Amino acid sequence: MSKAAVLGAGSWGTAFAKVLADAGTDVTMWARRPEVAEAISVDHQNPFYLEGITLPPSLKATSDHRLALEGADIVVLAVPSQSLRENLGAWTSSIEPDSTLLSLAKGIESGTLMRMSQVISQVTGADPSRVAVLSGPNLAREIAAGQPAATVIACTDSVRAVDLQKACATGYFRPYTNPDVIGCEVGGACKNVIALACGMASGIGLGENTNATIITRGLAEMIRLGVALGANPATLAGLAGVGDLVATCSSPLSRNRTFGHHLGAGGSMESAQQATKGQVAEGVKSCTSVRALAASHDVEMPLTEAVHLVCHEGMSVPDAVGLLLGRRTKPE
Numbered sequence: 027m028s029k030a031a032v033l034g035a036g037s038w039g040t041a042f043a044k045v046l047a048d049a050g051t052d053v054t055m056w057a058r059r060p061e062v063a064e065a066i067s068v069d070h071q072n073p074f075y076l077e078g079i080t081l082p083p084s085l086k087a088t089s090d091h092r093l094a095l096e097g098a099d100i101v102v103l104a105v106p107s108q109s110l111r112e113n114l115g116a117w118t119s120s121i122e123p124d125s126t127l128l129s130l131a132k133g134i135e136s137g138t139l140m141r142m143s144q145v146i147s148q149v150t151g152a153d154p155s156r157v158a159v160l161s162g163p164n165l166a167r168e169i170a171a172g173q174p175a176a177t178v179i180a181c182t183d184s185v186r187a188v189d190l191q192k193a194c195a196t197g198y199f200r201p202y203t204n205p206d207v208i209g210c211e212v213g214g215a216c217k218n219v220i221a222l223a224c225g226m227a228s229g230i231g232l233g234e235n236t237n238a239t240i241i242t243r244g245l246a247e248m249i250r251l252g253v254a255l256g257a258n259p260a261t262l263a264g265l266a267g268v269g270d271l272v273a274t275c276s277s278p279l280s281r282n283r284t285f286g287h288h289l290g291a292g293g294s295m296e297s298a299q300q301a302t303k304g305q306v307a308e309g310v311k312s313c314t315s316v317r318a319l320a321a322s323h324d325v326e327m328p329l330t331e332a333v334h335l336v337c338h339e340g341m342s343v344p345d346a347v348g349l350l351l352g353r354r355t356k357p358e
């Protein structure tokens with residue numbers, strides 16, 4: 027039986043730990059706060075992030091990362107992108123030498139413009155073949171409630187990908203393997219930015235035509251960037267691209283969409299942060315890093331640019347809409 031450490035006990039870390047436990051994997055979670063670890067181990071609940079969900083009694087949690095990592099052959103990294111490097115620095119010496127490192131985070135690191143798998147290899151020294159990424163239309167609360175969904179596990183080492191697939195396949199969660207790590211990471215990071223744009227549009231009262239237009243043109247941006255970085259465009263036509271875009275851009279459960287909606291409705295960055303209940307809306311920081319990554323590869327990403335201008339340079343949402351619609355016309 028595989029032994030997994032899930033490092034991070036927020037919404038997705040908790041929901042994915044439940045998936046692993048339901049699949050028969052031995053799981054120990056690490057939570058930053060001891061009270062979160064205690065609620066998971068003793069009450070089989072995580073009321074801080076997934077209120078009302080009962081967790082499997084077999085799921086254990088600790089606030090000591092060394093205990094979680096002891097003997098783990100799967101290490102699941104479930105903290106926000108911008109905190110991964112710092113957290114990994116503290117965890118690296120306790121990670122088992124040949125374990126597989128699975129990233130759940132969907133973002134691009136500010137400043138370095140690195141994908142999460144690159145950060146993981148750089149900080150831990152792990153060969154890239156040991157690093158995997160999980161990404162797809164996976165809103166945590168729906169998965170935790172056992173609603174059927176699929177996902178992609180990307181790893182250049184197909185044996186590790188299949189081992190991970192076995193460790194998390196359940197009657198409600200269907201993982202597909204894919205060797206395209208870059209495509210999965212680009213899809214996961216970019217869809218959050220596009221979901222912010224969809225939320226902004228709904229916040230100013232725009233309807234489904236606008237939503238569909240943003241999703242479709244957002245996909246075009248994502249594919250342009252992915253191809254420039256070496257991704258297979260077919261990955262972005264799959265669960266980790268279109269699939270995740272549709273789920274995140276359409277659901278009120280999405281923190282990114284909710285954040286954007288509050289900005290569109292006239293709220294401040296601070297009130298939008300409160301609306302997401304302190305949980306991470308990765309696109310707010312990643313819009314700037316994705317924009318910079320695109321610029322460094324001469325890739326045009328006008329929606330990403332507009333989201334950056336609204337979030338970080340004080341542009342109003344109506345002005346951003348005007349900017350986008352005022353661009354020169356061109357073939358599709």
Ligand SMILES: NC(=O)c1ccc[n+]([C@@H]2O[C@H](COP(=O)([O-])OP(=O)(O)OC[C@H]3O[C@@H](n4cnc5c(N)ncnc54)[C@H](O)[C@@H]3O)[C@@H](O)[C@H]2O)c1
Pocket residue numbers: 034035036037038039040057058059075104105106107109113130131132133164165166167304305306308
């Ligand atoms: N929630 C979802 O539906 C979902 C689904 C798929 C992927 N993801 C991705 O998974 C990653 C984690 O998301 P989440 O939903 O679990 O986030 P969250 O905000 O719900 O929880 C974040 C967790 O990381 C911990 N943490 C450790 N160091 C931290 C730091 N320096 N700053 C902030 N938190 C820190 C927090 O204590 C918390 O347990 C993100 O990249 C997100 O995009 C989320």
Ligand SMILES: O=P(O)(O)OC[C@H](O)CO
Pocket residue numbers: 132162163164165166218221270273274279280281282283306307308
């Ligand atoms: O709540 P969001 O916007 O972070 O999106 C959650 C997941 O990434 C959906 O797949």
